[in-house]
Amino acid sequence: MTVYSIKQVANLAGVTVRTLQYYDKTGLLCPAARTSNHHRVYHRDDLLKLQHILFYKELDISLKDINVVVNHATFNRLQALEQSKYAMKHHVKRIKSLLQTIDKSIEEVKSRGELMTDKELFVGFTPPEI
Amino acid sequence: MTVYSIKQVANLAGVTVRTLQYYDKTGLLCPAARTSNHHRVYHRDDLLKLQHILFYKELDISLKDINVVVNHATFNRLQALEQSKYAMKHHVKRIKSLLQTIDKSIEEVKSRGELMTDKELFVGFTPPEI
Numbered sequence: 001m002t003v004y005s006i007k008q009v010a011n012l013a014g015v016t017v018r019t020l021q022y023y024d025k026t027g028l029l030c031p032a033a034r035t036s037n038h039h040r041v042y043h044r045d046d047l048l049k050l051q052h053i054l055f056y057k058e059l060d061i062s063l064k065d066i067n068v069v070v071n072h073a074t075f076n077r078l079q080a081l082e083q084s085k086y087a088m089k090h091h092v093k094r095i096k097s098l099l100q101t102i103d104k105s106i107e108e109v110k111s112r113g114e115l116m117t118d119k120e121l122f123v124g125f126t127p128p129e130i
Numbered sequence: 131m132t133v134y135s136i137k138q139v140a141n142l143a144g145v146t147v148r149t150l151q152y153y154d155k156t157g158l159l160c161p162a163a164r165t166s167n168h169h170r171v172y173h174r175d176d177l178l179k180l181q182h183i184l185f186y187k188e189l190d191i192s193l194k195d196i197n198v199v200v201n202h203a204t205f206n207r208l209q210a211l212e213q214s215k216y217a218m219k220h221h222v223k224r225i226k227s228l229l230q231t232i233d234k235s236i237e238e239v240k241s242r243g244e245l246m247t248d249k250e251l252f253v254g255f256t257p258p259e260i
Binding site for chain 1: 132134142143144145174177178181184185188207208211212214215218219221222225226228229231232233235236239240244248249251252255256
């Protein structure tokens with residue numbers, strides 16, 4: 001079985017060693033084992049859990065809530081991935097809508113007029129009207 | 131000139147009245163005027179500033195930093211819009227990369243194998259290699 005040091009995990013995932021130490025301290029992500037020198041030893045399952053933590057962080061979910069989800073007995077990897085996918089697709093849609101609003105606003109500034117209605121200024125931030 | 135009550139601005143922008151009160155208190159967005167009854171009166175320029183605040187918030191910029199930018203004497207609307215556009219496009223790219231990582235992870239779970247390398251688990255979180 002491949003094992004990873006805290007530094008290796010940090011490099012793989014693009015986080016700092018300090019972050020991983022914090023995740024261990026708070027019980028969010030505890031390494032599978034320790035060496036006789038008390039160094040943390042991570043397994044692939046820990047990498048998978050870290051991946052979920054980072055997906056949820058990307059979705060602005062608090063570390064406290066992430067802890068509850070990823071460390072729950074009923075945690076299901078496939079279900080969690082499908083949910084993250086759905087939420088991220090929704091997020092992309094929202095940002096694309098905001099990008100359209102930005103483009104319209106740029107046009108407005110360049111025209112030196114008032115091309116946009118008050119509502120149009122905030123399209124993307126407000127839920128679309130049905 | 132069109133004027134807006136705090137409730138009207140809140141409805142337009144999809145934020146709460148309490149948020150706007152907080153923005154006023156902290157100097158982030160102070161209404162253009164007050165009625166004789168001390169009710170806040172917003173003008174279109176306030177809406178434009180609120181739009182920028184919300185774009186920056188979407189980009190995870192702290193309210194403190196937003197305050198410094200949008201209330202600086204050299205603030206330039208066109209420049210700010212172009213910067214927000216650039217940052218949001220970058221953000222969409224990142225999320226799309228994460229979506230690919232999610233899709234691969236879903237495949238992996240369904241295959242019950244280990245299809246992904248350790249690095250592939252975190253593509254999108256780490257900067258792309260050159």
